[in-house]
Amino acid sequence: MPFKKLHPHLQEKLEIQEITTPTAFQKKSIPLIKSGANVYCMAPKDSGKTTSLILTTIQKLKCEAVGDAPRAVVLVENKAKALELYDAFLKFTKHTTLRVYVGYEELHIDVQKSEIFMGTDILISTPKSMNKLFLLNGVHISHLKIFSIDDAEFLTQQSAYKAMMSIAQSMKKCQYVIYSEKMHPKLKRFESYFMEYPKTVTLK
Known part of the structure; x- marks a missing residue:
């Protein structure tokens, strides 16, 4: 059971939210992501992808702040998605x-530069904003452990795709996890750039 092997704090938060049983997708994806592999996670809407993203990100950081630079980055499509994911994360990071x-x-x-500089562990951002931070040296990524992309279909848009490619060129080695409903040729193409030896979780 994936939940049984998570940090006790995460187990407690899941219990509070009355999430007791992992979805079929979470049973497949959580152990694989925890192993440190680059993973493509393909599953329909409401399969538990976002919760898997949150749990594995916090698990990777051991539920505690370290240093000032981000150790996890999550890329999303736009401001609305960013704020929605931020609220979802807070349900699990509270009391850490x-x-x-x-x-x-x-x-x-x-x-953004000045506020990130004050110290952050998990950075949620959009491709254009993240790319601009990199170009202006507005974020240090030397301690980055995991880079996730939520609902990654938006990366099939040319501007977002270009921004992601630019971001990847600025990155040092870390774990990448891409979540989407299905594999798109542009997402598959990332294998040639930064998704080294990826595993794939598919739920139809």
């Missing part, structure tokens, strides 16, 4: 020292 920060294009880049 973990710091979650959310950035998006509408928030001035200098504000």
